[in-house]
Amino acid sequence: MANILWVEDQLHWVDRFQPILEATDFDGEPTRVTVFGFAEAACQHIRSPGAARPDLALLDAHMNGNDSAGFSVSRALRRKWPELPMIYLSEHSGTGIEQQAFETSEARDFIAKHQANIESVLCWRIKAVLRQHALQQRGASDAVIDSGDLRLDTETWEVYWRGHKLMNPGNSRRPLGPTPRKILRYLVEAAPRPLSTAQIADRLDADPERFSYANYRQHIRTLRLAFDHAEGGQGDFIEACKRGEGIVTFGDQGAYCWKPVVR
Amino acid sequence: MANILWVEDQLHWVDRFQPILEATDFDGEPTRVTVFGFAEAACQHIRSPGAARPDLALLDAHMNGNDSAGFSVSRALRRKWPELPMIYLSEHSGTGIEQQAFETSEARDFIAKHQANIESVLCWRIKAVLRQHALQQRGASDAVIDSGDLRLDTETWEVYWRGHKLMNPGNSRRPLGPTPRKILRYLVEAAPRPLSTAQIADRLDADPERFSYANYRQHIRTLRLAFDHAEGGQGDFIEACKRGEGIVTFGDQGAYCWKPVVR
DNA sequence: GGCGGCGGTGAAAAATCTGTGAGTTGATCC
DNA sequence: GGATCAACTCACAGATTTTTCACCGCCGCC
Numbered sequence A, B: 001m002a003n004i005l006w007v008e009d010q011l012h013w014v015d016r017f018q019p020i021l022e023a024t025d026f027d028g029e030p031t032r033v034t035v036f037g038f039a040e041a042a043c044q045h046i047r048s049p050g051a052a053r054p055d056l057a058l059l060d061a062h063m064n065g066n067d068s069a070g071f072s073v074s075r076a077l078r079r080k081w082p083e084l085p086m087i088y089l090s091e092h093s094g095t096g097i098e099q100q101a102f103e104t105s106e107a108r109d110f111i112a113k114h115q116a117n118i119e120s121v122l123c124w125r126i127k128a129v130l131r132q133h134a135l136q137q138r139g140a141s142d143a144v145i146d147s148g149d150l151r152l153d154t155e156t157w158e159v160y161w162r163g164h165k166l167m168n169p170g171n172s173r174r175p176l177g178p179t180p181r182k183i184l185r186y187l188v189e190a191a192p193r194p195l196s197t198a199q200i201a202d203r204l205d206a207d208p209e210r211f212s213y214a215n216y217r218q219h220i221r222t223l224r225l226a227f228d229h230a231e232g233g234q235g236d237f238i239e240a241c242k243r244g245e246g247i248v249t250f251g252d253q254g255a256y257c258w259k260p261v262v263r
Numbered sequence C: 001g002g003c004g005g006c007g008g009t010g011a012a013a014a015a016t017c018t019g020t021g022a023g024t025t026g027a028t029c030c
Numbered sequence D: 001g002g003a004t005c006a007a008c009t010c011a012c013a014g015a016t017t018t019t020t021c022a023c024c025g026c027c028g029c030c
Helices: A011-023 A041-047 A069-080 A094-103 A116-138 A178-190 A199-206 A213-229 A236-243 B011-023 B039-047 B069-080 B096-103 B118-137 B179-190 B199-203 B213-230 B238-244
Strands: A002-007 A030-034 A054-057 A086-089 A111-112 A142-145 A151-154 A160-161 A246-249 A254-259 B001-005 B031-036 B056-059 B086-089 B109-112 B144-147 B150-153 B157-159 B246-249 B256-259
Touching: A002 A011, A002 A041, A002 A069, A011 A030, A011 A116, A011 B039, A030 A041, A030 A199, A041 A069, A054 A116, A054 A254, A069 A086, A069 B199, A086 A094, A086 A116, A086 B056, A094 A111, A094 B118, A111 A116, A116 B096, A178 A199, A178 A213, A178 A254, A199 A213, A213 A236, A213 A246, A236 B256, B001 B011, B001 B039, B001 B069, B011 B031, B011 B118, B039 B069, B056 B069, B069 B086, B086 B096, B086 B118, B096 B109, B109 B118, B144 B179, B150 B179, B179 B199, B179 B213, B179 B256, B199 B213, B213 B238, B213 B246, B238 B246
Parallel strands: A002 A030, A002 A054, A054 A086, A086 A111, B001 B031, B001 B056, B056 B086, B086 B109
Antiparallel strands: A142 A151, A151 A160, A246 A254, B144 B150, B150 B157, B246 B256
16 A cells, blocks of 8 residues: 655645545555644654554645744654655745755655646656655665675575574574564664664564564664674673674664674 | 766757756766767667766657657667666656656656756756665665765764764763764754754754753764864864854854864 | 853753563464 | 463663753953
């Protein structure tokens, strides 16, 4: 289902476009449009932990007399879903607002509300952005990930650290659990970018209400212990993490980050 | 070097835009624009084995009275360089030409020639497409802000000043705290405009009631100390700030401003 | 000269974040 | 039904970051 988040303070545009958007087939599934009339309401919704990830955001930069209300929504979105494509729909094309949208807000497109055949143009451009984004998402999936001394086979999900297979720290005869393995994979894939709790929850396809930071933290602990056991259990890996190598706490938004270990 | 391939049959557009494009810095290197006045000539060039790969193609769909001359160039490009981003620059926005550009020709953008401030719009949009494409190519790599001797990676949040990583001034083994990092980023992004307490509070997504000027001031202090430590801790940076370089107090509404430091 | 506001400073208090250990839950298998 | 195991929760202490507070010097102004 194509899920569109739209922030627009002028109701007549909503009345005009919403039915058209909902009747348009963007990705082979029914389209749902969620509209917010105020930037604050949208931000609040976005920040709430249970918010479902939209596929695309449609923003108006200039709302309720505030030049940058739309940009605050954009920042909230970027924080929660860094990859989310955003399109601006505005009456101020060709102005500094358009420039700001492209240069600091990483807009994918900026559509002038006043133009010929706007309904169609809107749909074409949304479709184009969604297609482009889909293309981008399914790039890069090698079977084996190598990062320093780590070897991660994404087919069999086995993980080797300096030649030793990572085992379950609670019971060294058993392999590492599936969730920690996945988390490790996502961390290594995302390196050197950190992954926040929300991003991990998103990738694990977990219920964002349930997957908490405490949860993430615990898996990180499991992983660190597993690495530590793999290199002898002297606590060296834990120490390395504190120094900023291996699985590093990022210090914001409950995020962790994979940094290759130098020897 | 940003290499742009442009196919355009009306010379006056070339005269008008080419100098601007060539004077615009799209990727930190000089820009070169190669113009073809005829679709056939462009296709022939593209198919020739020695043709250099451009970074972006600018096409006009409707040329020399032929509705689809531009699309033939697009097909030639797609065959030779499947990943090449293409932007249409046309007088026929909102028509079937735009639809075709997006739906069958995988246009990244479609820019109407007749619109306010077209020169700037063209540059913003080209820049946006190039950035998006670069991101896509190297698997969403560095979004780095450069300002003088400062290098700020907005993905990993690492900040380097003259090659030294900015650390927490209170504990030099630890990285700069999240809030100061963000404030620095916003300041540099907003430069040369100052950011008042209220603006920072908005960007930090903080409660404007709680985020006071005293607060902002303290973070600025942390930042200045961090810079100072990074260059040796002689207080030089603090002095520079007083002289009007680096993180400058703006003197109104409790605002601060980032000014690149000249050496 | 006294006054008041602004911005810099240092330290203390408050809030938040993290690591840790232990306890629950729920699913699966015997 | 009971054992087992991974995933999840909870509580708490220690570390770290952020906010608050009090004070100081400077400057313009009456």
